[in-house]
């Protein structure tokens with residue numbers, strides 16, 4: 901599965917970082933960064949392939965602007 905972070909929508913509330921620090925950190929521009937992800941500059945999204953969803957489900961659920969998307973394949 902893939903985690904897709906729509907960075908443009910992120911309001912930098914840090915909820916994902918608090919609930920899922922293994923995958924998320926705050927970056928200097930005030931938005932969240934998905935650790936070890938690849939940035940697709942065309943779409944403005946960070947993408948990370950993962951096998952286990954772990955705390956990313958909670959991060960997606962807690963995000964107030966729903967910019968963390970989980971794509972199950």
Ligand code: SF4
Nearest residue numbers: 910911913914916963
């Ligand atoms: S929870 Fe959503 S809006 Fe808040 S920092 Fe994380 S990605 Fe950004």
